[in-house]
Amino acid sequence: MHFHGIHPAEMDGVTSIGKGKETVYEFEAKPYGVHLYHCHVSPVTRHISKGLYGMFIIDPPRKRPPADEMVLVMSGYDIDGDIKTEDIKTNELYAFNGLPDFYNKHPIPIYQNQLIRLYILNMIEYDVAVTFHIHANMFNVYPTGCTIKPTLKTDVITMGTAERHILEFAYSFPGNYMFHPHQDQIAENGCMGQFSVIPSNKFL
Numbered sequence: 001m002h003f004h005g006i007h008p009a010e011m012d013g014v015t016s017i018g019k020g021k022e023t024v025y026e027f028e029a030k031p032y033g034v035h036l037y038h039c040h041v042s043p044v045t046r047h048i049s050k051g052l053y054g055m056f057i058i059d060p061p062r063k064r065p066p067a068d069e070m071v072l073v074m075s076g077y078d079i080d081g082d083i084k085t086e087d088i089k090t091n092e093l094y095a096f097n098g099l100p101d102f103y104n105k106h107p108i109p110i111y112q113n114q115l116i117r118l119y120i121l122n123m124i125e126y127d128v129a130v131t132f133h134i135h136a137n138m139f140n141v142y143p144t145g146c147t148i149k150p151t152l153k154t155d156v157i158t159m160g161t162a163e164r165h166i167l168e169f170a171y172s173f174p175g176n177y178m179f180h181p182h183q184d185q186i187a188e189n190g191c192m193g194q195f196s197v198i199p200s201n202k203f204l
Helices: 044-049 184-188
Strands: 033-038 053-058 068-077 083-085 093-096 108-111 116-122 129-134 139-143 152-154 156-160 164-169 175-180 193-198
Touching: 033 116, 033 164, 053 116, 068 108, 116 129, 116 156, 152 156, 156 164
Parallel strands: 068 116, 108 193
Antiparallel strands: 033 053, 068 093, 116 164, 129 156, 129 175, 139 152, 139 164, 175 193
Protein backbone atom coordinates (compact mmCIF):
# COMPACT_ATOMS: atom_id res chain seq x y z
CA MET A 1 0.00 0.00 0.00
CA HIS A 2 1.56 3.26 -1.15
CA PHE A 3 0.65 6.51 0.62
CA HIS A 4 1.11 9.88 -1.04
CA GLY A 5 2.78 12.49 1.17
CA ILE A 6 6.06 12.61 3.07
CA HIS A 7 7.43 9.55 4.87
CA PRO A 8 10.57 7.37 5.25
CA ALA A 9 11.55 4.99 2.43
CA GLU A 10 10.67 1.92 4.49
CA MET A 11 7.09 3.21 4.72
CA ASP A 12 6.75 3.83 0.96
CA GLY A 13 4.76 0.66 0.30
CA VAL A 14 6.38 -0.43 -2.96
CA THR A 15 7.54 -3.85 -1.73
CA SER A 16 5.12 -6.74 -2.16
CA ILE A 17 3.79 -8.48 0.96
CA GLY A 18 3.81 -12.24 0.50
CA LYS A 19 0.88 -14.56 1.13
CA GLY A 20 0.39 -15.09 4.85
CA LYS A 21 2.65 -12.15 5.68
CA GLU A 22 1.78 -8.74 7.08
CA THR A 23 3.32 -5.33 7.54
CA VAL A 24 2.51 -2.22 9.56
CA TYR A 25 2.78 1.26 8.08
CA GLU A 26 3.63 3.85 10.69
CA PHE A 27 4.59 7.45 9.95
CA GLU A 28 3.68 11.02 10.79
CA ALA A 29 0.95 12.08 8.38
CA LYS A 30 2.18 15.16 6.51
CA PRO A 31 1.94 17.60 4.88
CA TYR A 32 -1.60 18.72 5.60
CA GLY A 33 -3.89 18.48 2.61
CA VAL A 34 -5.81 15.96 0.50
CA HIS A 35 -3.89 12.76 -0.23
CA LEU A 36 -4.45 9.25 -1.51
CA TYR A 37 -3.27 5.72 -0.97
CA HIS A 38 -3.33 2.88 -3.49
CA CYS A 39 -2.03 -0.56 -4.34
CA HIS A 40 1.50 -0.47 -5.76
CA VAL A 41 1.82 -4.06 -6.97
CA SER A 42 2.16 -4.58 -10.74
CA PRO A 43 0.06 -4.05 -12.80
CA VAL A 44 -0.59 -0.85 -10.81
CA THR A 45 -2.86 0.78 -13.39
CA ARG A 46 -5.15 -2.24 -13.55
CA HIS A 47 -5.32 -2.51 -9.78
CA ILE A 48 -6.18 1.16 -9.39
CA SER A 49 -8.81 0.87 -12.11
CA LYS A 50 -10.38 -1.94 -10.08
CA GLY A 51 -10.77 0.30 -7.03
CA LEU A 52 -7.71 -0.40 -4.88
CA TYR A 53 -7.30 3.16 -3.65
CA GLY A 54 -8.70 5.68 -1.19
CA MET A 55 -8.45 9.25 0.08
CA PHE A 56 -7.17 10.57 3.40
CA ILE A 57 -7.38 14.16 4.63
CA ILE A 58 -4.86 15.79 6.94
CA ASP A 59 -6.20 18.91 8.63
CA PRO A 60 -3.94 21.97 8.92
CA PRO A 61 -2.69 23.10 12.36
CA ARG A 62 -4.94 26.15 12.09
CA LYS A 63 -8.49 24.99 11.41
CA ARG A 64 -10.20 25.99 8.20
CA PRO A 65 -13.42 28.04 8.53
CA PRO A 66 -16.60 26.03 9.26
CA ALA A 67 -18.17 24.54 6.13
CA ASP A 68 -20.38 21.73 4.90
CA GLU A 69 -17.67 19.25 3.85
CA MET A 70 -17.99 16.46 1.29
CA VAL A 71 -15.78 14.12 -0.75
CA LEU A 72 -16.01 13.30 -4.46
CA VAL A 73 -13.70 10.64 -5.90
CA MET A 74 -13.82 10.30 -9.69
CA SER A 75 -13.37 6.80 -11.11
CA GLY A 76 -13.63 4.94 -14.41
CA TYR A 77 -14.52 1.35 -15.26
CA ASP A 78 -13.20 -0.70 -18.18
CA ILE A 79 -16.02 -3.24 -17.98
CA ASP A 80 -15.39 -5.15 -21.20
CA GLY A 81 -11.58 -5.34 -21.09
CA ASP A 82 -11.30 -4.20 -24.69
CA ILE A 83 -8.23 -2.66 -26.21
CA LYS A 84 -8.95 0.32 -28.43
CA THR A 85 -5.40 0.45 -29.78
CA GLU A 86 -2.33 -1.50 -28.77
CA ASP A 87 -1.79 -1.29 -24.99
CA ILE A 88 -4.42 1.46 -24.62
CA LYS A 89 -7.51 0.46 -22.68
CA THR A 90 -10.74 2.43 -22.51
CA ASN A 91 -13.40 3.01 -19.87
CA GLU A 92 -17.07 2.43 -20.61
CA LEU A 93 -18.46 3.79 -17.33
CA TYR A 94 -17.47 6.62 -14.99
CA ALA A 95 -18.60 7.59 -11.52
CA PHE A 96 -18.39 9.85 -8.52
CA ASN A 97 -17.79 7.83 -5.34
CA GLY A 98 -18.13 4.49 -7.08
CA LEU A 99 -21.67 4.47 -8.49
CA PRO A 100 -22.36 5.80 -12.02
CA ASP A 101 -25.07 8.49 -12.14
CA PHE A 102 -25.87 8.13 -8.42
CA TYR A 103 -25.78 11.88 -7.68
CA ASN A 104 -27.71 12.59 -10.85
CA LYS A 105 -30.55 10.39 -9.62
CA HIS A 106 -30.03 11.44 -5.99
CA PRO A 107 -28.97 15.13 -5.94
CA ILE A 108 -26.83 16.28 -3.02
CA PRO A 109 -28.86 18.66 -0.81
CA ILE A 110 -27.05 21.80 0.32
CA TYR A 111 -28.25 25.02 1.91
CA GLN A 112 -28.47 28.33 0.11
CA ASN A 113 -25.46 30.57 0.96
CA GLN A 114 -23.79 27.68 2.86
CA LEU A 115 -20.03 27.42 2.37
CA ILE A 116 -19.28 24.05 0.74
CA ARG A 117 -15.82 22.52 1.09
CA LEU A 118 -15.37 19.82 -1.54
CA TYR A 119 -12.44 17.41 -1.38
CA ILE A 120 -12.04 16.10 -4.92
CA LEU A 121 -9.74 13.34 -6.19
CA ASN A 122 -9.33 12.07 -9.76
CA MET A 123 -8.63 8.32 -9.81
CA ILE A 124 -9.69 7.69 -13.42
CA GLU A 125 -7.18 5.47 -15.20
CA TYR A 126 -6.88 5.18 -19.01
CA ASP A 127 -7.88 8.86 -19.50
CA VAL A 128 -4.89 11.21 -19.52
CA ALA A 129 -6.77 14.03 -17.83
CA VAL A 130 -10.31 14.98 -16.84
CA THR A 131 -12.01 18.20 -15.88
CA PHE A 132 -14.47 19.10 -13.12
CA HIS A 133 -17.09 21.79 -13.63
CA ILE A 134 -19.99 23.16 -11.60
CA HIS A 135 -22.91 25.01 -13.17
CA ALA A 136 -23.91 28.61 -12.46
CA ASN A 137 -21.15 29.24 -9.93
CA MET A 138 -17.41 29.64 -9.31
CA PHE A 139 -15.18 27.94 -6.77
CA ASN A 140 -11.92 28.74 -4.98
CA VAL A 141 -9.13 26.21 -5.56
CA TYR A 142 -6.69 25.06 -2.86
CA PRO A 143 -4.14 22.92 -4.79
CA THR A 144 -3.68 19.49 -3.19
CA GLY A 145 -5.30 21.04 -0.12
CA CYS A 146 -1.83 22.16 0.95
CA THR A 147 -2.63 25.87 1.18
CA ILE A 148 -4.72 27.94 3.56
CA LYS A 149 -5.44 30.59 0.94
CA PRO A 150 -6.90 29.79 -2.49
CA THR A 151 -4.71 30.27 -5.55
CA LEU A 152 -7.42 30.35 -8.22
CA LYS A 153 -11.10 31.17 -8.73
CA THR A 154 -12.78 29.38 -11.63
CA ASP A 155 -15.68 27.11 -12.58
CA VAL A 156 -13.64 24.33 -14.20
CA ILE A 157 -10.32 22.65 -13.38
CA THR A 158 -8.23 20.00 -15.15
CA MET A 159 -6.72 17.08 -13.23
CA GLY A 160 -4.45 14.18 -14.13
CA THR A 161 -4.77 10.81 -12.42
CA ALA A 162 -4.11 11.08 -8.65
CA GLU A 163 -4.45 14.87 -8.72
CA ARG A 164 -6.65 16.31 -6.01
CA HIS A 165 -7.75 19.65 -4.58
CA ILE A 166 -10.04 21.39 -2.14
CA LEU A 167 -12.77 23.45 -3.81
CA GLU A 168 -14.88 25.96 -1.87
CA PHE A 169 -18.08 27.60 -3.04
CA ALA A 170 -21.58 28.68 -1.99
CA TYR A 171 -24.77 28.95 -4.04
CA SER A 172 -26.67 32.24 -3.84
CA PHE A 173 -29.83 30.97 -5.53
CA PRO A 174 -31.97 27.89 -4.82
CA GLY A 175 -32.52 25.19 -7.42
CA ASN A 176 -30.77 22.20 -8.96
CA TYR A 177 -27.29 22.66 -10.44
CA MET A 178 -25.27 20.11 -12.38
CA PHE A 179 -21.64 19.15 -11.73
CA HIS A 180 -19.60 16.95 -14.07
CA PRO A 181 -16.43 16.65 -16.13
CA HIS A 182 -16.50 18.86 -19.23
CA GLN A 183 -15.71 15.88 -21.47
CA ASP A 184 -19.20 14.89 -22.65
CA GLN A 185 -18.33 11.20 -23.06
CA ILE A 186 -17.25 10.93 -19.43
CA ALA A 187 -20.23 12.88 -18.11
CA GLU A 188 -22.79 11.04 -20.24
CA ASN A 189 -21.43 7.67 -19.13
CA GLY A 190 -22.00 8.09 -15.42
CA CYS A 191 -19.85 10.94 -14.07
CA MET A 192 -22.73 13.35 -13.58
CA GLY A 193 -24.37 14.80 -10.49
CA GLN A 194 -26.48 17.64 -9.15
CA PHE A 195 -26.52 19.91 -6.14
CA SER A 196 -30.03 20.60 -4.86
CA VAL A 197 -29.84 24.03 -3.22
CA ILE A 198 -32.50 24.40 -0.52
CA PRO A 199 -33.91 27.94 -0.04
CA SER A 200 -32.78 29.46 3.25
CA ASN A 201 -36.29 30.78 4.00
CA LYS A 202 -37.69 27.23 3.94
CA PHE A 203 -36.55 26.76 7.53
CA LEU A 204 -37.49 30.17 8.94
